Every structure is written in structure tokens, then in C-alpha cells.
Amino acid sequence: MSGFNKVVTSYDEALEGLSDNMTVIVGGFGLCGIPEGLIGKMKSLGVTGLTCVSNNAGVDGFGLGLLLEDKQIKKMIASYVGENALFEQQLLSGELEVELTPQGTLAEKMRAGGAGIPAFFTPAGYGTPVADGKEAREFDGKMHILESSIVGDFALVKAWKSDTMGNLVFRKTARNFNPMAATAGKVTVVEVEEIVAAGELDPNEIHTPGIYVNRVIKGSFEKRIEQLTLKK
Amino acid sequence: MALSREQLAQRVAQELQDGYYVNLGIGIPTLVANYVPEGMEVMLQSENGLLGMGEFPTEETVDADLINAGKQTVTATTGASYFSSADSFAMIRGGHVDLTVLGAFEVDQQGNIASWMIPGKLVKGMGGAMDLVASARNIVVTMTHANKKGESKLLKECTLPLTGAGCIKKIVSDLAYIEIRDGKFHLLERAPGVSVEEIVAKTAGELVVPEHVPEMNVS
Numbered sequence: 110m111s112g113f114n115k116v117v118t119s120y121d122e123a124l125e126g127l128s129d130n131m132t133v134i135v136g137g138f139g140l141c142g143i144p145e146g147l148i149g150k151m152k153s154l155g156v157t158g159l160t161c162v163s164n165n166a167g168v169d170g171f172g173l174g175l176l177l178e179d180k181q182i183k184k185m186i187a188s189y190v191g192e193n194a195l196f197e198q199q200l201l202s203g204e205l206e207v208e209l210t211p212q213g214t215l216a217e218k219m220r221a222g223g224a225g226i227p228a229f230f231t232p233a234g235y236g237t238p239v240a241d242g243k244e245a246r247e248f249d250g251k252m253h254i255l256e257s258s259i260v261g262d263f264a265l266v267k268a269w270k271s272d273t274m275g276n277l278v279f280r281k282t283a284r285n286f287n288p289m290a291a292t293a294g295k296v297t298v299v300e301v302e303e304i305v306a307a308g309e310l311d312p313n314e315i316h317t318p319g320i321y322v323n324r325v326i327k328g329s330f331e332k333r334i335e336q337l338t339l340k341k
Numbered sequence: 342m343a344l345s346r347e348q349l350a351q352r353v354a355q356e357l358q359d360g361y362y363v364n365l366g367i368g369i370p371t372l373v374a375n376y377v378p379e380g381m382e383v384m385l386q387s388e389n390g391l392l393g394m395g396e397f398p399t400e401e402t403v404d405a406d407l408i409n410a411g412k413q414t415v416t417a418t419t420g421a422s423y424f425s426s427a428d429s430f431a432m433i434r435g436g437h438v439d440l441t442v443l444g445a446f447e448v449d450q451q452g453n454i455a456s457w458m459i460p461g462k463l464v465k466g467m468g469g470a471m472d473l474v475a476s477a478r479n480i481v482v483t484m485t486h487a488n489k490k491g492e493s494k495l496l497k498e499c500t501l502p503l504t505g506a507g508c509i510k511k512i513v514s515d516l517a518y519i520e521i522r523d524g525k526f527h528l529l530e531r532a533p534g535v536s537v538e539e540i541v542a543k544t545a546g547e548l549v550v551p552e553h554v555p556e557m558n559v560s
Contacts, residue, residue: 138389138426139412141405164426191465201463209464212388213430213472220427232475233434236453236506239471252506269406281423282390283406288425316425332405338413340397 115275115325116304120150123298123326127151127263130158130183134219134261135173136290138164139192139335142283143172144267144300146328151265152176160184162259164215164286168192171333180204186259188212192335211239214256216289221258223292223321228257264294267330268317271301272308275322276315284316291321300328343486343515344532348559351376352513353442353483355558357383364388364433364473366443367411369483373442384420386438388429388469393421410469433469434476441477443470445484445509447499450546452509452521454482455501467504474505486514486543493545495519495526516540518557525549530557 117123124147127133133151137143148167151159152175159182166185167174176182177195184206190196199205210218211233221229230253234240244255266287269280277299279287291297304327344352346369354376357363364386365371374394377383385394387409394409395416402416409415417423432438445456454474457467474480487493495512512519517540518530526548531540533556541548 139408141389141408141412187466189466189468191463197463209466211467211471212426212469213434216426216430231434231472233472235475237471237503238458239467279423281404281406281417282387282408284423284425285390286426289427334403334405334408334414335412336408336414337403338397338415339403340399 113274113307113319115319115322116273117324117326120146120326123147123324124150124154124263126296127154127156129156131156131262132160132162134259134264134290134293135161135163136266136285136287137172138282138285140168140172140333142267142279142285142287143167144265144328145330146326147265147298147300148173148175152179152181155179155181157181158183160186162186162219162261164188164212166190166193166196168335169195177205184208186210186215188215209239216286218256218259219286219289219293222260223289226258228255230255259293261294262296264290264297266291266297266299268299268301270303270305270310271299271325272305272310272319273325274307275299275319275325276310277301277317277322278310278314279316288317291317296323297321298324298326300326302330303327342532342534344559346372349483349513349515351559352518352557353481354378356440356481356511357381358439361439362386362392362437363440363442364438366470368444370442370444371411384418386429386432387415388433388473390424390426390429391415391417391421392424392432393418395421430469430472433472436476436478438477439479441473441480442483443473443480445482445494447494447496447501448482448509448512449496449499450521450524450526451498452507453499454504454509455499456504458502460502470504474508480509481511481513482509483513486516486540493543495544495546497546516543528554530555532557533559
């Protein structure tokens with residue numbers, strides 16, 4: 110790696126520095142737009158005690174569900190975790206802690222974390238269990254709660270294309286949480302389908318500028334579909 | 342007769358207006374897309390980052406990178422756009438979505454809604470529901486009037502943990518169309534063939550009943 114060349118060629122390099130008890134932000138919505146190879150590498154590295162911040166926790170045997178098999182996740186911060194039997198089992202046995210967070214609040218926690226905003230007021234969750242222990246304040250006649258932002262020790266992101274300088278383009282709804290995740294990592298690692306030479310991406314069409322990105326690796330993706338639904 | 346799922350969707354679809362941006366929740370709300378009136382254009386927002394959600398794909402057009410908030414494969418319509426989750430919830434919290442349709446376990450006469458958590462059962466999460474109800478200007482809750490045990494879901498006060506406080510103004514149940522104002526339920530329409538007495542009996546909260554309650558127009 111030199112200058113602005115962010116490309117790494119091995120998953121060992123991609124996750125160098127990842128260790129036990131870190132907070133890891135992972136992009137994706139369900140199984141759509143997840144960094145499959147980086148999750149697989151986290152599993153084989155065997156890091157434990159992780160706090161994972163991601164909208165969902167994968168399914169049994171795929172996505173973040175893989176990290177549950179060896180109990181690598183200590184705490185999950187997510188908006189919806191209903192797709193995973195192993196998750197349920199570890200939650201009920203107390204081996205896993207979960208902090209359920211409204212989806213928009215979760216996105217904003219990452220966005221704010223990456224943007225140097227330590228906390229923000231949102232109306233989402235006022236009057237609900239989510240507001241417990243949080244400061245509430247009225248603005249324009251409406252109640253809001255104070256939510257703190259999130260910065261990850263690592264952010265693991267999936268993009269469609271990157272140039273060698275880490276400029277990113279996402280594809281369709283695989284974008285989801287990935288752009289915010291990219292901004293919110295102390296170390297941001299992006300797994301992509303295609304790496305092109307610097308200058309090949311139109312600057313007008315870059316979704317995430319390379320300044321947020323530390324490492325880029327070309328992956329290969331299964332892109333498993335969670336709910337295949339076809340027109341009748 | 343209580344409304345079928347399809348009839349519930351039909352009645353909710355009467356709340357649509359030409360040019361509306363609409364977020365439909367999972368379940369019955371999703372069916373509303375099948376009853377957009379002829380000649381009317383609406384754009385469906387899916388909170389995972391799609392405005393302009395189209396029908397389900399064929400085997401040839403299916404794309405793992407194009408799903409809806411229920412994680413089903415979908416297509417995009419003409420004029421559609423993709424965006425991040427932060428942008429999606431800016432649309433939602435910022436009040437840019439014209440109509441939100443979602444289900445519920447309970448609604449009370451103060452407009453509180455409970456839809457995500459039953460204590461003692463496994464809690465799966467609220468997804469985007471709390472953000473949606475906290476900010477949407479125009480929300481329609483669609484649900485059965487009573488639960489499977491026959492207990493009313495329209496209460497004086499919600500018993501389950503809330504999804505949002507004081508945010509619901511319209512309910513389309515399988516028995517009635519009801520609005521909430523001044524801390525009371527107001528009966529505006531009844532399902533075809535359903536008596537006012539049945540609706541009164543199955544509404545635990547305070548229900549204001551006008552002299553004449555018209556039947557809904559559903560087929």
C-alpha cells in the first residue's frame with residue numbers, strides 16, 4: 110500500500126488490527142449488501158467479545174449468523190433480529206446481549222458518528238421502552254429523545270465498485286447502511302465486486318469518497334436471497 | 342361480515358391520492374399496492390432505500406441487490422431511485438412521505454400504538470416502525486378489531502410497550518373505519534353487514550357513534 114492506493118490483496122491484510130472486544134460496524138440490510146468475505150474472515154480469525162452494529166444479525170449459517178456459531182459476538186446493536194434461531198437461543202441463555210434500536214436511529218447513529226456529531230435528538234422512540242434512561246426534550250411542541258452516535262473500531266462495508274483510491278459506488282438496494290458505515294469506522298474496510306483504476310469512475314457518480322476508506326479488497330459474493338419472491 | 346384481508350387493503354387504498362409517496366408496512370399493508378385506483382399514480386417507498394418499488398420480479402429479472410423492507414425480491418418502477426438508509430429515514434422523519442400504512446397489536450384512544458413487542462415472547466425488534474410512527478403526518482393503522490381470543494385491540498390505554506405515543510389518527514379494522522380525535526375513537530364507517538352494536542361491543546375504548554354510520558364501499 111502506498112499513497113492513495115487502498116487496495117489490499119489478502120483478507121489477513123484487510124482485517125489487520127482487528128482484535129477481541131472491538132466494536133465492529135457492518136453494512137447491509139438482511140443479507141443484501143453484506144461484506145461476505147470479511148465476515149467469513151472474522152469467523153476464521155476467531156476474534157471474540159465483539160460488539161456488532163448492523164441492522165440485522167444474518168441468518169443461521171450466513172452473514173453475521175456465522176459469528177454466532179462460535180459465540181464471537183457479545184453484544185448486537187440492531188433494529189431487527191428475527192431471522193435467526195441461534196441468535197434466539199443465545200439471547201435467551203444470556204450469552205448474547207442485544208440493544209434494539211429503531212432503524213432510522215441506527216442509521217443516524219452511524220451517520221453522526223462519522224460526521225463528528227456525538228449525539229442528536231430524534232422523535233423516534235419517545236414514549237416507548239427505547240426512551241428509558243435517555244434525556245427527553247421538547248422542540249416545536251414535540252418530544253424527542255437524545256441518542257448518542259456510534260463509531261466503530263472497524264467498519265466493514267460492501268460496495269459494488271471501487272477505484273484503487275477507495276472511491277465507492279453501491280448498487281441498487283445493496284447500498285442501505287453501507288455509506289454510513291463507511292464513514293463511522295476508525296478503520297474502514299470495503300469488500301467490492303470490482304476494483305477499477307483511479308480515474309475510471311466518474312467523480313459525479315461516486316457515492317462515498319475515498320477519504321473515508323482505509324482498505325479495499327476484491328471479494329467474491331454468493332449474494333444469498335432471503336425471501337425469493339417472484340411474480341405470479 | 343368482517344372484511345377480508347383484500348377488502349381491508351381495498352378500504353385503505355381509498356386513502357391514497359394521486360401523486361402520493363407511500364410507505365407500506367409488512368403484511369396486509371403490502372396488499373394495498375394491488376388496489377391503487379385506475380389512473381392514479383403513487384410511488385411506494387421501501388425504507389431499506391428504494392423509492393418507486395414495483396412488482397415482484399420474474400425468474401429472469403430477479404436481482405439479489407434489489408429487495409424491499411420485508412427482504413423480498415422486487416423491481417423498481419420508472420422514475421425510481423435508490424438511496425442510503427440515512428436518506429431513507431430523512432424522508433420518513435422529515436415528513437416527506439405522504440401516507441404510511443402499518444399494522445398493530447393495539448391502538449388506544451390517545452393515539453398510542455403498540456406493534457412490536459409482547460413481553461414474555463421473543464422480541465425481534467422494531468425495525469423502522471418507531472421512526473415511521475414518530476414523524477409521519479398521515480398514518481393509517483390496519484388490523485383486526487379484536488384479537489383471536491375476541492379481545493378488543495382498540496383500548497382506553499395500550500397494555501403492551503408502545504411503538505409510538507399520540508401518533509395514530511386513522512384505523513381501518515375488519516369491522517370499521519375509525520378516527521381518533523379529542524382522546525376518543527370516532528366511528529365513521531362500518532364494514533358491509535356489520536352492526537354498530539357489534540363494533541361498540543368489540544371496542545374497549547370510548548367510542549363516539551354518530552346517528553348514521555354508512556357502510557364502507559368495498560367489493
